[in-house]
Amino acid sequence: MHEKKIFLKEQEMPRKWYNLAADLPTPLLPPLGPDGKPITPDMLSTVFPMNLIEQEMSSNRWIDIPTEILEILYRWRPAPLRRAVYLEQYLKTPAKIYYKDESVSPAGSHKPNTAVAQAWYNKQFGIKKLTTETGAGQWGSALSFACCLLGLECKVFMVRVSFDQKPLRKAMMMTWGGKCVASPSPETEIGRKILKEMPNTPGSLGIAISEAIEEAVADKTGKTRYSLGSVLNHVLLHQTIIGLEAKKQLELVKEKKVDVVIGCAGGGSNFAGLAFPFVNDKIHGKKIDIIAVEPSACPKMTRGIFTYDFGDCAGMTPLLAMYSLGHGFIPAPIHAGGLRYHGMAPLVSQTIVEGLVTPRAYDQVKCYESAILWAKTEGAICAPETSHAIACAIDEAKKAKDEGKEKVILFNYSGHGLMDLMGYEKFLTGQLQPYSLSDGELNDSIAKMKDLPKAKACKTGKW
Amino acid sequence: MHEKKIFLKEQEMPRKWYNLAADLPTPLLPPLGPDGKPITPDMLSTVFPMNLIEQEMSSNRWIDIPTEILEILYRWRPAPLRRAVYLEQYLKTPAKIYYKDESVSPAGSHKPNTAVAQAWYNKQFGIKKLTTETGAGQWGSALSFACCLLGLECKVFMVRVSFDQKPLRKAMMMTWGGKCVASPSPETEIGRKILKEMPNTPGSLGIAISEAIEEAVADKTGKTRYSLGSVLNHVLLHQTIIGLEAKKQLELVKEKKVDVVIGCAGGGSNFAGLAFPFVNDKIHGKKIDIIAVEPSACPKMTRGIFTYDFGDCAGMTPLLAMYSLGHGFIPAPIHAGGLRYHGMAPLVSQTIVEGLVTPRAYDQVKCYESAILWAKTEGAICAPETSHAIACAIDEAKKAKDEGKEKVILFNYSGHGLMDLMGYEKFLTGQLQPYSLSDGELNDSIAKMKDLPKAKACKTGKW
Numbered sequence: 001m002h003e004k005k006i007f008l009k010e011q012e013m014p015r016k017w018y019n020l021a022a023d024l025p026t027p028l029l030p031p032l033g034p035d036g037k038p039i040t041p042d043m044l045s046t047v048f049p050m051n052l053i054e055q056e057m058s059s060n061r062w063i064d065i066p067t068e069i070l071e072i073l074y075r076w077r078p079a080p081l082r083r084a085v086y087l088e089q090y091l092k093t094p095a096k097i098y099y100k101d102e103s104v105s106p107a108g109s110h111k112p113n114t115a116v117a118q119a120w121y122n123k124q125f126g127i128k129k130l131t132t133e134t135g136a137g138q139w140g141s142a143l144s145f146a147c148c149l150l151g152l153e154c155k156v157f158m159v160r161v162s163f164d165q166k167p168l169r170k171a172m173m174m175t176w177g178g179k180c181v182a183s184p185s186p187e188t189e190i191g192r193k194i195l196k197e198m199p200n201t202p203g204s205l206g207i208a209i210s211e212a213i214e215e216a217v218a219d220k221t222g223k224t225r226y227s228l229g230s231v232l233n234h235v236l237l238h239q240t241i242i243g244l245e246a247k248k249q250l251e252l253v254k255e256k257k258v259d260v261v262i263g264c265a266g267g268g269s270n271f272a273g274l275a276f277p278f279v280n281d282k283i284h285g286k287k288i289d290i291i292a293v294e295p296s297a298c299p300k301m302t303r304g305i306f307t308y309d310f311g312d313c314a315g316m317t318p319l320l321a322m323y324s325l326g327h328g329f330i331p332a333p334i335h336a337g338g339l340r341y342h343g344m345a346p347l348v349s350q351t352i353v354e355g356l357v358t359p360r361a362y363d364q365v366k367c368y369e370s371a372i373l374w375a376k377t378e379g380a381i382c383a384p385e386t387s388h389a390i391a392c393a394i395d396e397a398k399k400a401k402d403e404g405k406e407k408v409i410l411f412n413y414s415g416h417g418l419m420d421l422m423g424y425e426k427f428l429t430g431q432l433q434p435y436s437l438s439d440g441e442l443n444d445s446i447a448k449m450k451d452l453p454k455a456k457a458c459k460t461g462k463w
Numbered sequence: 464m465h466e467k468k469i470f471l472k473e474q475e476m477p478r479k480w481y482n483l484a485a486d487l488p489t490p491l492l493p494p495l496g497p498d499g500k501p502i503t504p505d506m507l508s509t510v511f512p513m514n515l516i517e518q519e520m521s522s523n524r525w526i527d528i529p530t531e532i533l534e535i536l537y538r539w540r541p542a543p544l545r546r547a548v549y550l551e552q553y554l555k556t557p558a559k560i561y562y563k564d565e566s567v568s569p570a571g572s573h574k575p576n577t578a579v580a581q582a583w584y585n586k587q588f589g590i591k592k593l594t595t596e597t598g599a600g601q602w603g604s605a606l607s608f609a610c611c612l613l614g615l616e617c618k619v620f621m622v623r624v625s626f627d628q629k630p631l632r633k634a635m636m637m638t639w640g641g642k643c644v645a646s647p648s649p650e651t652e653i654g655r656k657i658l659k660e661m662p663n664t665p666g667s668l669g670i671a672i673s674e675a676i677e678e679a680v681a682d683k684t685g686k687t688r689y690s691l692g693s694v695l696n697h698v699l700l701h702q703t704i705i706g707l708e709a710k711k712q713l714e715l716v717k718e719k720k721v722d723v724v725i726g727c728a729g730g731g732s733n734f735a736g737l738a739f740p741f742v743n744d745k746i747h748g749k750k751i752d753i754i755a756v757e758p759s760a761c762p763k764m765t766r767g768i769f770t771y772d773f774g775d776c777a778g779m780t781p782l783l784a785m786y787s788l789g790h791g792f793i794p795a796p797i798h799a800g801g802l803r804y805h806g807m808a809p810l811v812s813q814t815i816v817e818g819l820v821t822p823r824a825y826d827q828v829k830c831y832e833s834a835i836l837w838a839k840t841e842g843a844i845c846a847p848e849t850s851h852a853i854a855c856a857i858d859e860a861k862k863a864k865d866e867g868k869e870k871v872i873l874f875n876y877s878g879h880g881l882m883d884l885m886g887y888e889k890f891l892t893g894q895l896q897p898y899s900l901s902d903g904e905l906n907d908s909i910a911k912m913k914d915l916p917k918a919k920a921c922k923t924g925k926w
Contacts, residue, residue: 010467172881176838418881
């Protein structure tokens with residue numbers, strides 16, 4: 001009998017975050033300002049507190065996790081590493097499937113790892129209120145939770161399609177004292193403009209980000225900042241506790257080698273959180289397949305272009321060098337709301353350019369099929385986002401069976417799907433069809449980026 | 464720093480259930496048939512499989528847990544014991560507050576502990592389909608989950624008020640292959656009768672039980688049985704794994720003495736599951752306060768009578784000796800749907816008669832206030848049912864502070880509230896008022912029981 005749950009003690013939790021920027025063969029291209037020149041820290045200071053801007057730009061390999069942050073994370077961390085023995089048995093695969101269970105946090109996903117850190121650094125800097133966007137609601141819940149524990153005010157712009165699909169998320173944010181409105185909202189200039197042009201739009205993460213930044217910058221007391229749930233370097237940094245814990249846990253069960261590492265990827269943070277410590281191993285010579293899975297409805301990594309683009313719809317953010325479908329792209333209203341983002345984190349994008357990470361796209365129907373198989377074998381109900389990682393893990397386990405290899409597969413179970421069950425019902429009653437972005441839509445959206453500065457993809461070590 | 468999560472390994476999980484019937488100072492009064500005479504096992508055989516009927520009537524102190532059941536429970540068990548240090552700090556109490564976290568099961572509560580066992584015994588007996596009722600949806604989800612893993616068909620009658628309040632529960636049951644309908648339903652004779660008389664009734668557990676039994680008994684192939692989520696001896700038996708695990712975990716952290724044990728109580732199973740191993744200690748001389756908490760809207764233990772009464776609305780079950788508000792009682796539609804039951808398990812009722820357990824009633828507003836305080840300190844969002852136990856734990860921790868005593872308080876965190884958040888929203892927007900059953904309603908309901916056989920409460924050791 002194999003132990004199916006591998007726990008760490010609190011004192012075994014990592015004390016430092018891992019910064020992949022220190023080890024990338026080719027350094028990241030710098031973010032650019034409106035003038036096309038690299039931005040300076042000052043230019044971000046109305047949006048983020050300076051301590052997080054420093055982290056964003058840091059090239060230190062290891063960054064200490066403040067004790068006060070650890071003390072909050074102990075509410076649910078270290079998160080368990082589990083082995084999916086029941087799925088393995090069903091698949092009759094020789095592969096061992098491990099998954100890091102980030103669904104155990106109070107908000108139900110990996111998001112609180114950075115929400116707590118960001119709220120803490122903002123509070124240290126004297127900030128009283130944070131604004132943010134949310135897709136499926138995981139991030140908005142996480143930031144409401146973190147702000148509640150740290151005594152900050154929290155305002156969340158939630159993409160309308162998810163706001164309507166998942167009313168419980170609003171109630172959850174409210175329980176922790178957060179205020180949640182549907183985006184586009186009448187509360188910001190950009191929101192009003194979009195509502196006028198497209199009154200029935202399902203919304204997008206890009207629009208919600210624009211609204212949240214606008215509200216943060218509009219506070220002339222200087223006590224409000226914006227907080228982003230993914231994409232940026234410091235957000236990915238805070239998530240590396242996932243992969244660092246996983247490594248310790250695999251050591252505990254004497255797994256010396258991991259063959260495949262998988263995460264779903266919307267903005268990139270849960271993927272990076274698990275994968276980056278393994279990307280480091282790969283940079284240093286280990287042979288690992290590292291796979292980032294996106295929905296075929298929003299295929300920036302597999303079909304988008306590597307370019308400079310804005311992080312938000314309205315062009316309020318700096319230009320980031322990343323894979324993108326265009327900042328104006330509004331993905332189809334698939335249920336994996338957390339994966340409906342037009343771009344991919346610059347750090348993740350660069351690992352793809354370097355050939356360290358392989359992107360893969362899956363359709364929502366295949367993903368729901370995998371989610372149902374998971375529920376019927378392992379028992380738990382996963383988030384629609386997470387189902388993308390599970391679909392990939394199943395494919396890799398089948399491949400291992402075909403090859404007759406006892407591979408070790410590790411994926412990030414980024415969140416539970418208990419508040420996303422309406423999507424399951426739609427799938428089970430035949431209301432969901434396979435959906436892939438058409439070439440026409442793709443080309444139209446990419447064509448709109450033609451006037452943006454070019455970002456040359458480089459993997460030779462120097463730009 | 465105190466470890467806040469106390470885990471057991473799989474091999475440390477209890478191998479036997481504890482049967483309090485073996486240790487009660489006064490034996491249980493027997494269930495009675497329609498003729499007023501004690502029922503025989505045969506009389507239950509169209510409703511339950513014989514192996515569970517034997518368990519129901521067993522007076523063995525310890526009953527082996529079959530290995531196949533353990534293997535399924537390992538998906539989430541042993542469940543963690545946690546310490547609520549953040550709540551302790553907020554309350555500035557010298558008390559230590561431990562809680563057994565049953566919310567970690569795939570269905571979100573303690574219910575799968577018995578659902579898996581019941582489905583397994585039914586399958587052993589050759590049964591192909593189970594019918595049941597559900598209040599808040601926790602039990603229906605749990606049985607759907609268990610039937611899914613064991614390859615049985617599952618049909619759930621869900622109390623209408625909860626069916627409407629919690630649509631995600633239906634989707635959850637569907638994900639595991641269960642079929643869920645609102646009760647009263649047009650699918651049974653009793654359902655049609657009640658719908659005709661009271662088309663707008665919120666329903667009750669008593670009604671739903673009648674419908675589920677009717678459907679089970681109506682299958683003339685003999686391959687369908689009924690499954691109950693609480694109340695009966697064998698159900699409480701399966702839940703004792705909770706308290707047995709908790710004892711081992713308290714030993715691990717060197718807690719030699721528990722002062723207060725608390726559980727919320729609807730039918731009595733989560734309460735009994737945690738409390739009965741400690742009731743045994745109390746019978747053998749230990750000083751422990753053991754508190755069963757009910758809602759003031761459905762106060763059978765604090766204001767009902769000890770009597771013979773039916774377990775269901777239509778009078779299809781045997782008569783059970785228990786605290787009851789009358790089998791026709793329809794509780795107000797409070798959000799703690801799992802506590803909306805007119806009676807209390809005979810085993811729990813007898814511990815109250817004996818003075819081993821103290822009942823206490825709390826109002827829903829006080830309970831939601833406690834749930835919010837819990838979310839804002841510990842982080843997690845509890846089920847409305849569980850909030851009753853938390854409210855009591857808070858009161859006991861305050862009392863310990865007043866007395867200046869370093870007490871050890873243990874309660875059962877019976878389930879999470881992620882699918883019950885509409886109740887939180889109603890509370891937070893001022894839509895919920897305190898509610899207690901009026902004397903008039905209480906007396907009317909109790910008066911209707913006047914023709915039932917009397918059950919003399921006895922605590923002298925012999926009836």
